[in-house]
Amino acid sequence: MDVHRTPHERFADLPGYPYAPHYADVDGLRLHHLDEGSGPTVLCFHGEPSWSYLYRHMLDALVATGHRVVCPDLVGFGRSDKPTDPGWYTYERHVETMTAHIDHLTWSGIRSYIGGFCPRLVECPQQHQSQENRQESTQPDEAPRSSTF
Numbered sequence: 001m002d003v004h005r006t007p008h009e010r011f012a013d014l015p016g017y018p019y020a021p022h023y024a025d026v027d028g029l030r031l032h033h034l035d036e037g038s039g040p041t042v043l044c045f046h047g048e049p050s051w052s053y054l055y056r057h058m059l060d061a062l063v064a065t066g067h068r069v070v071c072p073d074l075v076g077f078g079r080s081d082k083p084t085d086p087g088w089y090t091y092e093r094h095v096e097t098m099t100a101h102i103d104h105l106t107w108s109g110i111r112s113y114i115g116g117f118c119p120r121l122v123e124c125p126q127q128h129q130s131q132e133n134r135q136e137s138t139q140p141d142e143a144p145r146s147s148t149f
């Protein structure tokens with residue numbers, strides 16, 4: 001598969017974005033995520049056409065309140081690889097790839113998630129959510145809601 005990988009120097013000195021990159025290899029693709037802090041995990045999905053840079057204003061505040069914050073970049077966005085074949089990009093493939101991406105991470109239990117790309121990405125963290133943990137979701141077109149999985 002042909003992919004474009006944005007050169008590292010393109011991300012140098014971005015205002016308000018001092019975070020170290022982290023990567024996971026999924027199906028031959030290098031996928032990026034931020035991973036800051038410790039404690040209950042807040043998983044932040046970006047929307048389109050954004051990337052993890054979207055959460056630069058929230059990340060430090062969440063870490064300061066005792067949370068681990070993980071912000072993955074979807075395939076084709078930010079520091080993640082970008083397949084050059086437009087046919088690669090399907091809704092289902094994004095869900096499958098993101099699920100595999102977060103499977104690579106070590107979890108202490110996802111406490112909350114914030115999402116913008118699509119409601120089905122909410123399925124990704126459910127397998128990492130314990131029954132006793134409360135999970136809060138925010139989608140762009142609705143007020144925050146809580147649910148237990």
